[in-house]
Amino acid sequence: MKDIIATCEPRADILEGTFNPEIFTASLNAVIQYYQTNQPGVHSIYTDAEQFFTAGTYATEGFKQVLSEVFARLAGDGTAPAIHRLETAFGGGKTHTLIACTHIGYQGDALKSCLKDLVASKWLPPKGEIDVVGISGIDIPVHNPKGTQLIPYTLWGEIAYQIGGRELYKAVEADAAAHAAPGKNYFETVFKGRKVLVMIDELAQYAARLSAARADGSEQLAAFLLALHDYARSHAGISIIFTLASTTDAFARQTEQLAGLLAETTGREVTADDALSMGDQAIQSIASVVARDATSVVPVQASEISRVLAKRLFVSIDHTAAAEIAAQYGEMYRNNSDRLPERAVRSDFYDSLIAHYPFHPTFIDFLNNKLAAYENFQGTRGVLRVLALAVRNLWQKQARIPMIHACHLDMRNPRIVNEVVGRTGSGDLLAVLNADVGGADTDTLTGGISNAQEADRRNPHPEGYPLYEYTWKTVFLHSLVGRDKGLGSNIFGLTEQDALFDVSFPGLTPPQAVKALEEIQDSAFYLRFDQGRYYASLDPSVNIALAKIRRGLQSRSVRDLLDATARKVVSETAGPFTILTDVTAPEHIDDKTGKPVLALIALNADAINVPDFVTTAGPNRPRIEQNLVFLLVPETVKAKTGKAEQQSIDTAATGPDGPSNKRHQLHELARWVLAMRELKKNPQNYSISPQKLTGDDFHQRHTERENALISRVTETYRYLWYPSASGQIVCKEIRTAGGEGGAAVMEQIKQVLLDDNELITGDHTTQADLTSLGKLFFGQQDIVEIATLRNSFCRIRKWPILAAPEVLAQVVRAGVSAGKWCLFRMGKADATVPEEIYSRETGEVPLSLDIDNEYALVTPAGARQRGWGKPSEPDMRQLQDKVWDVARQSSVSTVSKISDKLADTFGDVPAPSLEDALLKLIQANKLFAFKGDAGQQGKPELIKGAGASFYVPDEQDVIITPSQAAQKGWVDQQDNTLRFSGKEGAERIMPLLKRLGSIYAKGGKTRIDVLDLTDMALPDGGTLRMTLENASPETIQLLSELFETIDGLVSVSEHTGCDLTIYQPENDCPFVKALQKDPNKDAS
């Protein structure tokens, strides 16, 4: 996004600070004086005509119109109007137009080069041809002056004097010195044969003074004007320009000035009201004359004023960039159209954004419509002064902003403050500026920053803009005017829509500004929101009272409140824990209670050493029940473990989330709550009426803060420290939504402990739970007493805790039912067999049984060993059925899975029994086993039937049902491959070799897939190898002679081997029959 620094270049004198804002106060008189006496004295921009037209003037439509019409008339064009009246709502441009006419009147065509676009050169008079009369209604006297110097004291006298000097004045002296309007003779004498430009500035003021000085003054003036108009209309070469006032209440903005002038005139005190009525009366008579005859022209239209201002402040403005930026504004306005005034999205506003660039239209409107309403502000001159200061300030700071808004006025700059606040007579509002917005004296406040700055610090804008300061400043600026009428005035304060419209720019969006406006209610001292408008007021406000109370609060009562709130974080009746609050030292947690303790460390405990709390119960007192200590530690406390964690927690301590900072935030919040409680109780002590509290949204704010305190304190208790199952003292984070207190936190804690297997509840009765509990219970020995168990749950840090004492009984019962252990009671001291024993075989433990400390647990194996209870070996037949059932249900499974499933449904089965059962099933071909993967597709080597004689089931082995194996295609219906190999094979084949050809000739029909005879010994040393592959019966017949020869030649040695494979032996083939015949039998 382009910013103003890049797109605009201010005039050098503005940047250098040599700019004198008073140059804008030059009057017509001063320029006339310059021409008449050739004395410089006014800023050169006014007296140097060239500079005036080039650098000092932005040619508006009205300006051009006046100039060309006036000089056309003077040049003899009878169609151009003779009389012009300049009107402006802004007080700007009137005098400027008159000065322009003065320059052209005196210099004429000498200025041709710089008047190109303004006046057609044919209308330009030769230099010196025109008599210029310029009269300022403020300066011309109404009484006969004393002294020898000739000073005309009537309007007509002054005109004559300016046209013809002393001579002409003398010629018409009778008329000129009389208070009655002059007759025809006067006009003939004064104007005949001349080209005269008559300019009368501030006519209304003159009229008022005149009528104050003499009763018939205004009538005579009206008569003169009438006559003058008549003469001018009928004679070319005379042009008259007035400035009166545009509105009917000509003096509404200038009553004080008028009163001063009138007091001077009449010599007595004139009140503002008197002055107003006198002024009104005076202009009534002339107004009708002027209105009838004069062509009224508005030299500067509202839309042009910024161009005029820009011309005076900037050397150059990049207008293409302006369009670009206006488009960005337009997009922002469209996106937020529901929050902004309707005009924001209208296309003409887009145009005015470009026209006003680099000023935002709302800023100019503010200056022109609001501030300029103050007389002391001096209309457009004041506007220019403020803008010049603002531009200088922004360029000095190199402010990267897209457009200049009212909120960019630097209210820390004393000169700007003086212009804006001082001239509007709002000095008393400086307190507002300093306390809420941030002004030159804010540094001297307690705390040194304003409320808006504080809000900005709390909630910084992502791009670094001081969001709150901007927004609040806008509200403040709009409260400078119309204060006397308060909300009754429609220029006092501003609505939310307008405020958003004024403040937001690309980068600082309306929703963000809304946030800042909302904050006004909560923390601004003087800014208010009432009847739909934001404004500043010095009335005592709730926020001031609260601030006062907050400062006066004792830190002890703040601590008390925080402690009391902390006690509510966990309600005392919830969960398995005894709740202890305000804990700061190990001795605060009782030992030997048998119940888990949840200790809430006090918010102001500073630092605690967690292992001390777990291992000791005070100085020199070792803690017995170390497993029962649970610490809920707030963020305001530094928790040390004396180990590696210490470092990480220590480093966090210094950051913004460090304990001391958190504590500070809590204290601040508690102060708010206490202050609100106090104010609610005794509002009259702080000049606040009780009705104000009920009417205001105070109640809502109070409730909100109270809740905020509770939730903030609850959130602060974030760390749960406890001795975990790992044996370490660990820290887990508790996250609550906040605000609910009690139950929510307790639930969170429970969840954390359950996740960490630290809490045993009545639901912990699944196989896995019971197995792991069994491991805990029978760590060292196979027998353990209930009393020991209870103590271990309290004392051994690796153990979990019981959610309630009765959970132990539930777990014991479940374990007995699942066959994890047996419950027994020895009874008499001399008994060798338990009086009572409960195991899986005996069925469940009776519900009526009270499992007290006399009972003990023993593992099933331990019970067997001791010969207690029934033999627990399951019946093999029964077990086989169960295994078969389980395997059938899952069709493919591993040995270990089957074992688990069996344990689930039928209790623990000793591994050897299970293996036995499996083996029997496999041997009976009811199940197959293989070593591999349960999901595999490739055919494994199945272990089945007789092949399983020596099989020992391994845990990872896969068990599959025959039907499943068949589905996978792993079972051949009959695998008939005939194989012989090695020495044994040689012994079978060699005797047949000689007959092979004849066997096949006699009907052998089996294809020999491989026949490989090796190391057949040759008679004279050496060996022979013969290999036959894929030989059909016919081939073998053909080779019969070869076989006979070889058989005759070689002998079988001990190395001779054979490898014969026939994949599809035909059972009725003689060769196969011969092969299958046992050679040994044959021999016998």
Added chain:
Amino acid sequence: MTPKPSTTAKARAHYHQKVRPEIVKAPWVLRVTEHKDRPVPVFVIKQRLWPDQRSDTDDMVAPRSILKERGFLYGQPQRRCLPVLRTILGRVNDYRDVPLDLGQYLSGTQITFRDNLPADEEAGYKLALIFKLQERIKEMDRVELIARRVDRFTREEAGYWYSRMTTFGNAASRWAMAGMKIMLAGQPHDPHIDTMLADLRRRG
């Protein structure tokens, strides 16, 4: 390990020079000690019985004053009452009416001080009242309420109520105690306990 209990040298010197000499004559003594099986420290409030107040001196030649235990306070209730106890003790002055600044011995996150502290009539009665009245009250809020409201008694009120609870026979004392508990701390779970407590805390 827990750091060894130790008071700073300055506090110890203060104790020996300023506090200890007062104990001999103090009408009440607060003993800060440790009891087996009770969380440390245990506060014991003792009243001094002068020889003429003793009923067992018949056969003694030169009977001395003795200290008689009047109540205990330890654990959670003690922690809850501690701020009030500190204020009460903070008002105890020495024989020249110079504040003894006893509150310092009971401050900090951990009370390491183990010895006797002198208390005047007012402080003694108030402590004894608090110690007695908090017995068997489960809700800590009510305990704190009792402590705070007893603290607001005048010396005479405290003395009067203490005598009601101790000197009119077993039954009367029991009734007085039950009545005082209700008077000062209401019934358990009364919704106004919270508000009243907040108000008392605010007023400090």
